[in-house]
Amino acid sequence: MNNVKSTFSIKDLENLTGIKAHTIRIWEKRYNLLQPERTDTNIRYYSLSNLQKLLNISYLNSNGYKISKIASLENNDIPKLVKEVAQNDRTHNHALDAFKLSMLNFDQKLFYDTYEGLMKEKSFSDMFYEDFIPLLSEIGLLWQTDTITPAHEHFLTSLIRQKILVNTEVIQSKNQVVSDKVFVLYLPDNEVHELGLMLINYEIISRGHQSIFLGQSVPLNSLKDLLNYYDDITFVSYFTVKPEKDQIDSYIKDFTTKILVKKSIKFWVLGRMLEEIDLNLLPQQITPFDSVKNLVKKL
Incomplete structure (x- = not known):
């Protein structure tokens, strides 16, 4: 049975990206940035690719790119631009979004790749305070609003627990x-x-x-x-x-x-x-x- 959550309400998108539902609707109508589908009862829902695109759009927008400029880009060029910006970005919003996507997809490789990228530029302790603690705080709110399931939360926290254990073992072997x-x-x-x-x-x-x-x-x-x-x-x-x-x-x-x-x-x-x-x-x-x-x- 596939447990990956692949469809999202507009409220889910708001919770996951921090972008208000009203703003998402405006971006849809004015710039055609997302293409939601509809249920038999005419209720909007969004795919995982819609979520990923919106996270990328939110990231670029928070880094000074106007929505009109982002809307003029080809779909394939948006993630490329995100990667370029992320190389010089120190806010690490992109890393938090990547961790959230890894959780939603139960994607261990994406979690490990994001983790390894952060470890190249900071200590494990700094990563925990600057990335994991804000992430866990967000995850708690997402769980409370039914945006994610307990399985998502357990998946993510188990990976973070593994990293704490590994790093603790390293310093135990070195420190007296x-x-x-x-x-x-x-x-x-x-x-x-x-x-x-x-x-x-x-x-x-x-x-x-x-x-x-x-x-x-x-x-x-x-x-x-x-x-x-x-x-x-x-x-x-x-x-x-x-x-x-x-x-x-x-x-x-x-x-x-x-x-x-x-x-x-x-x-x-x-x-x-x-x-x-x-x-x-x-x-x-x-x-x-x-x-x-x-x-x-x-x-």
């Missing part, structure tokens, strides 16, 4: 632990969104600190075991969907009572569930962060 700091990275029970935590693990190791990565869904009692091995620990966690709104206060209290038994034990935490609590009331040993980048600055 030169610090007495010990970081224990974990996600609470039933929390599985670990890409951010994996990047933090990469950053910790690259700075010569010891990192103990426990991963997804770790109960508090398992964390207590670490206290028997180290006196000075900084626990790091990411609260994306867990603990839930009505449980996060009690979770913080339990963590404080069971884990923060010494002043030398710290807890760094980030994630959108922190919005559900008053951060000013957190114990002194707990430090909240609003982004991975800001947490990494503290390492």
Whole structure:
């Protein structure tokens, strides 16, 4: 069975390209830039080639090319011009669009080619902050609006996870632990969104600190075991969907009572569930962060 999404509504195009549906319709009528088809009930729908063309048009337009100029180009010349512009472009909109197309097509080769192109000009850490984090943010919104399916999201995040693991292994083989700091990275029970935590693990190791990565869904009692091995620990966690709104206060209290038994034990935490609590009331040993980048600055 072919799972590739090959037809899109005008709302899908708006979500994927950032171009308003009203503008897309004007470009269709005035410049004949897209040729939508219609269902039996006369509803417009667009092909994957329409989407790809619109992404290219959006990219050129954002780089100073007028729609009238783009419309005068032959269809085959549009992607050629995009490639020329992309060679000197540092905004990387083109890379983000390529990653999105790789996801929609379940196209691993396009993902790898785009990734390798970016790696020639920047570090993996910079790529994650500048490309993957904005991409993942967009993907979350696309999933919420039913523009993509969970399968698309899982496909993309699994490829990003692979790249984090590969790059982490590289620095682990080269870097030696030169610090007495010990970081224990974990996600609470039933929390599985670990890409951010994996990047933090990469950053910790690259700075010569010891990192103990426990991963997804770790109960508090398992964390207590670490206290028997180290006196000075900084626990790091990411609260994306867990603990839930009505449980996060009690979770913080339990963590404080069971884990923060010494002043030398710290807890760094980030994630959108922190919005559900008053951060000013957190114990002194707990430090909240609003982004991975800001947490990494503290390492």
